[in-house]
Amino acid sequence: MKIAFIGLGIMGKPMAKNLLKAGHQLFVYDRNQATIDELSAAGATACASSSDTVRDVDLVITMLPNSPHVKSVMLEDDKLAEKMPKTAVFIDCSSINPVASREIAAELAKHGIEMLDAPVSGGQPKAVDGTLSFMVGGKEEIFNRFKPVLEAMGSSVVLCGDVGAGNVTKLCNQTIVAVNIAALAEAMQMGQMCGVEPQKIFEAIRGGLAGSTVMNAKAPMMMDQNFQPGFRIDLHIKDLNNVVDAAKAVDAPIPLTQAVLEMMKVLHHDGDGSCDHSALLKYYQKLTGEVLHH
Numbered sequence: 054m055k056i057a058f059i060g061l062g063i064m065g066k067p068m069a070k071n072l073l074k075a076g077h078q079l080f081v082y083d084r085n086q087a088t089i090d091e092l093s094a095a096g097a098t099a100c101a102s103s104s105d106t107v108r109d110v111d112l113v114i115t116m117l118p119n120s121p122h123v124k125s126v127m128l129e130d131d132k133l134a135e136k137m138p139k140t141a142v143f144i145d146c147s148s149i150n151p152v153a154s155r156e157i158a159a160e161l162a163k164h165g166i167e168m169l170d171a172p173v174s175g176g177q178p179k180a181v182d183g184t185l186s187f188m189v190g191g192k193e194e195i196f197n198r199f200k201p202v203l204e205a206m207g208s209s210v211v212l213c214g215d216v217g218a219g220n221v222t223k224l225c226n227q228t229i230v231a232v233n234i235a236a237l238a239e240a241m242q243m244g245q246m247c248g249v250e251p252q253k254i255f256e257a258i259r260g261g262l263a264g265s266t267v268m269n270a271k272a273p274m275m276m277d278q279n280f281q282p283g284f285r286i287d288l289h290i291k292d293l294n295n296v297v298d299a300a301k302a303v304d305a306p307i308p309l310t311q312a313v314l315e316m317m318k319v320l321h322h323d324g325d326g327s328c329d330h331s332a333l334l335k336y337y338q339k340l341t342g343e344v345l346h347h
């Protein structure tokens with residue numbers, strides 16, 4: 054299949070490489086020339102602009118930071134909605150506000166173009182391995198047609214509902230992960246202050262009901278004071294702000310999300326926005342003056 058791929062960052066670059074490995078023909082663009090060159094060396098066609106990627110393709114994929122970037126590329130600045138073939142489909146893999154997904158889909162529909170929103174969970178390691186989890190919104194017929202393309206980049210591909218449902222599901226994922234990490238940081242810090250070694254707390258409870266993928270991934274990072282991203286606090290703030298917007302529109306109560314968002318904003322203002330989201334621990338360390346150890 055001929056695929057335009059725009060946004061070759063931490064996630065987009067390995068995802069595009071997996072599409073090449075699966076035998077697809079890729080036309081790639083990013084604002085960062087170095088990442089285009091890397092994809093070109095791996096067999097993709099390097100393009101000088103996003104408009105150049107979409108000539109004569111069957112599918113356009115974006116993996117951009119947030120709603121304004123996707124709107125800029127598809128509707129406002131680059132206007133790919135007007136330039137891509139009417140027979141092609143648009144799949145946005147970025148994590149954006151579901152309201153924006155629906156707005157973009159409605160604009161594309163005016164040009165007769167179908168869209169899926171297909172954000173992912175799994176982070177860079179799973180993007181590299183091709184084992185991402187895709188949460189998809191859109192028409193079932195379009196989903197079935199393009200599912201094999203997503204399966205070249207992921208091990209789980211689930212249709213969650215109409216356009217926007219993928220990003221609603223992703224927001225649920227981001228709330229659960231954020232609150233989980235905050236609870237883990239709070240409990241480990243409290244346990245150490247009460248005189249129990251954090252490593253013992255981790256070992257003793259990881260196999261029980263409190264155990265989780267978040268605990269296994271983030272507790273060792275917290276004990277090592279290793280806050281290399283991973284997933285940056287600033288990107289998680291972006292997602293939780295999207296949760297706030299989406300919840301406001303339907304009057305859904307989100308007190309836990311709001312609390313963790315405020316904690317993340319404190320860290321951002323303290324210069325920790327580029328740290329991994331496991332740095333939520335720093336919020337507690339700053340309050341108590343005590344550093345978590347092994």
Ligand code: NAD
Binds near residue numbers: 085146
């Ligand atoms: P990133 O910042 O590494 O990559 C974004 C890329 O988009 C950059 O290379 C940037 O140059 C490019 N870009 C921005 N605007 C552009 C434009 N107008 N035209 C062309 N290129 C443009 O971000 P990422 O970590 O790859 O995340 C991408 C999306 O995936 C985000 O929505 C993020 O929330 C989501 N996500 C990230 C992770 C993760 O662990 N990093 C996990 C799951 C989902």
